[in-house]
Amino acid sequence: MLLYTVKRVIHAAIVVWAVATVVFFIVRLVPGGPVAALLGPEYTAKAAVAMEHRLGLDQGLWIQYVKYLDHLVHLDFGNSAAGGASVSTVLAEAFPRTASLTVVGLVVGLLLAIPLGVRAARQSSRFAGPVAGAVGLVGLSLPTFWLGMLLILFVAVKLQVLPAYGYEPLSAGIGPWLSHVILPGLCLGVWYAAPLVLITRSSMIETLREPYIQTARAKGLSDSVIVVKHVLPNAFIPVLTMAGIQTGALLSGAVVTEILFAVNGIGRVLVSAIHNRDYAVIQGVILLISVIFVAVNMVVDLLYAVLNPRIRLAQEA
Amino acid sequence: MAFASKLLRDKFGLAGVVILLVLVFVAVFGPMLAPYNPEAQKFGLLLPPSSHHLMGTDSLGRDVLSRVISGTRVSVSVGVGVALLGGSLGVLLGLVAGFFRGWVDDLISRAVEIQWAFPELIAALVIVTILGNGLVNVIIAISFAYVDDFARLVRGETLRLRESDFALAGRVLGMPRRTILAQEILPNALGPIIVQGTVAVGFGILGEAALSFLGLGVAVNTPTWGLILSDGRDFFQTAWWLAVFPGLAIMITVLGTNFFGRALQRTLGTQEVSVL
Numbered sequence: 001m002l003l004y005t006v007k008r009v010i011h012a013a014i015v016v017w018a019v020a021t022v023v024f025f026i027v028r029l030v031p032g033g034p035v036a037a038l039l040g041p042e043y044t045a046k047a048a049v050a051m052e053h054r055l056g057l058d059q060g061l062w063i064q065y066v067k068y069l070d071h072l073v074h075l076d077f078g079n080s081a082a083g084g085a086s087v088s089t090v091l092a093e094a095f096p097r098t099a100s101l102t103v104v105g106l107v108v109g110l111l112l113a114i115p116l117g118v119r120a121a122r123q124s125s126r127f128a129g130p131v132a133g134a135v136g137l138v139g140l141s142l143p144t145f146w147l148g149m150l151l152i153l154f155v156a157v158k159l160q161v162l163p164a165y166g167y168e169p170l171s172a173g174i175g176p177w178l179s180h181v182i183l184p185g186l187c188l189g190v191w192y193a194a195p196l197v198l199i200t201r202s203s204m205i206e207t208l209r210e211p212y213i214q215t216a217r218a219k220g221l222s223d224s225v226i227v228v229k230h231v232l233p234n235a236f237i238p239v240l241t242m243a244g245i246q247t248g249a250l251l252s253g254a255v256v257t258e259i260l261f262a263v264n265g266i267g268r269v270l271v272s273a274i275h276n277r278d279y280a281v282i283q284g285v286i287l288l289i290s291v292i293f294v295a296v297n298m299v300v301d302l303l304y305a306v307l308n309p310r311i312r313l314a315q316e317a
Numbered sequence: 318m319a320f321a322s323k324l325l326r327d328k329f330g331l332a333g334v335v336i337l338l339v340l341v342f343v344a345v346f347g348p349m350l351a352p353y354n355p356e357a358q359k360f361g362l363l364l365p366p367s368s369h370h371l372m373g374t375d376s377l378g379r380d381v382l383s384r385v386i387s388g389t390r391v392s393v394s395v396g397v398g399v400a401l402l403g404g405s406l407g408v409l410l411g412l413v414a415g416f417f418r419g420w421v422d423d424l425i426s427r428a429v430e431i432q433w434a435f436p437e438l439i440a441a442l443v444i445v446t447i448l449g450n451g452l453v454n455v456i457i458a459i460s461f462a463y464v465d466d467f468a469r470l471v472r473g474e475t476l477r478l479r480e481s482d483f484a485l486a487g488r489v490l491g492m493p494r495r496t497i498l499a500q501e502i503l504p505n506a507l508g509p510i511i512v513q514g515t516v517a518v519g520f521g522i523l524g525e526a527a528l529s530f531l532g533l534g535v536a537v538n539t540p541t542w543g544l545i546l547s548d549g550r551d552f553f554q555t556a557w558w559l560a561v562f563p564g565l566a567i568m569i570t571v572l573g574t575n576f577f578g579r580a581l582q583r584t585l586g587t588q589e590v591s592v593l
Binding site: 030031137141142144145149255270 | 427430431434435436437438439442443446447449519523526527530531532533543546550553554557560561564567568571572575576579
């Protein structure tokens with residue numbers, strides 16, 4: 001297990017480095033550049049040279065790249081070209097908001113998808129099957145922000161039970177925080193649940209057909225013991241994969257959702273950085289999201305190995 | 318023929334086919350179907366739906382129904398474009414990786430993995446910023462996120478098919494590798510590719526809507542479903558029709574592609590596309 005973990009961590013680190021490199025070069029392809037965007041009407045040739053020097057853009061590309069990597073290793077993402085605050089500070093301020101939405105979305109999604117998918121796989125349930133199919137197909141076919149607009153219309157405007165916009169930090173109390181994150185979280189959660197419910201159902205159905213389940217039945221084990229001890233660990237491998245892969249999509253979804261709900265998270269930071277051609281901030285946001293995504297998938301891979309010793313042994317051999 | 322009737326007997330297949338046919342009809346004949354000029358700002362502002370304006374009017378006094386109809390063509394073009402571009406690139410990469418294996422496969426698989434680590438929408442945002450707005454650029458930007466789906470799928474199929482009897486027979490007969498790939502392997506992998514392609518059309522439409530919503534869509538003055546929703550953002554709390562109708566158009570369309578893809582998958586007996 002240790003060897004497998006080490007291998008997996010090294011692998012993840014290489015992917016992160018590759019992403020960091022691609023981001024560095026891609027962001028420099030953005031036309032306009034930060035100097036013109038920042039100086040705006042005050043643009044003169046002299047001011048541009050001074051600004052370029054201040055931002056370190058007058059150095060060679062490779063020197064900039066090496067410096068960039070060196071700073072990254074020290075968790076220094078540079079300074080925002082607009083305002084001059086350090087990117088880490090900007091991200092540290094915005095990220096908890098996005099994380100709140102994402103985590104609420106994740107919890108809502110898992111609570112919706114897994115019980116529904118598991119029930120839908122049992123032949124005895126007459127309603128869970130169609131409901132699971134509908135949640136899956138409709139959920140996959142909606143734009144998240146549209147679902148958000150409908151939720152705002154119904155819950156915030158018509159019923160007036162929750163605020164439509166804004167954010168309160170957790171430090172302001174759990175009530176105000178929850179009332180602001182529940183709508184965007186619900187909207188992300190339904191979207192996250194859609195593919196998950198379909199995969200849970202089909203994976204459960206497939207596992208229930210396995211010969212060892214019949215053996216367990218023949219031994220006279222009760223249904224709940226069979227499901228908990230034999231079906232779930234095996235059926236959950238594809239569910240876990242999907243849950244991991246969808247986390248990236250969930251973070252992307254949070255970007256659009258937080259703009260609809262006027263939450264100043266990393267999505268808003270990213271969109272305004274794109275408008276200002278603020279290289280350092282764009283880099284920081286993309287790296288942060290990619291690192292989380294790679295890390296989540298690494299944890300998922302490690303969980304596989306815990307769930308299924310065959311995977312662990314095959315990887316170590 | 319037997320295939321078509323089997324597809325239509327599936328209730329999802331039938332619903333999907335009907336939705337997609339209506340959509341193509343609206344996309345092609347849109348300008349003739351629209352009751353008004355979609356850009357004309359000559360009606361009352363924010364009028365609720367009525368017999369004159371079935372979907373109401375927007376904040377600039379434009380007829381929402383005419384805009385939704387005129388947006389069909391662009392939204393559908395983006396969806397189809399994404400499936401074609403992402404699909405061709407992914408299929409090519411998957412074929413090459415699966416057929417040649419070895420370092421070529423390693424290289425392609427690693428590249429696909431790095432692409433995969435970029436959150437889809439965020440990558441599209443940055444690509445549109447680099448390339449600028451416009452139909453083709455939006456298609457390129459969104460396609461980037463779906464190349465890996467096709468590449469993985471086709472790589473797996475190719476690995477399986479290259480050991481099949483007909484591919485081996487081709488090799489024994491001394492066929493060039495290109496011919497084996499194009500005439501033996503690709504046609505046999507077509508089923509799952511088409512299913513994946515159908516689903517990608519829907520994802521493309523959703524991607525365009527999200528980009529337009531963030532103000533980085535096709536163009537500020539070309540109505541697409543996403544742009545109509547985005548235009549209505551500041552007003553929909555008092556004018557619900559600005560949110561409901563364009564969103565319904567997106568949902569029904571994507572449901573259509575998903576229904577069709579799902580029925581196709583069942584009819585063809587392929588299980589490779591994971592989500593449906």
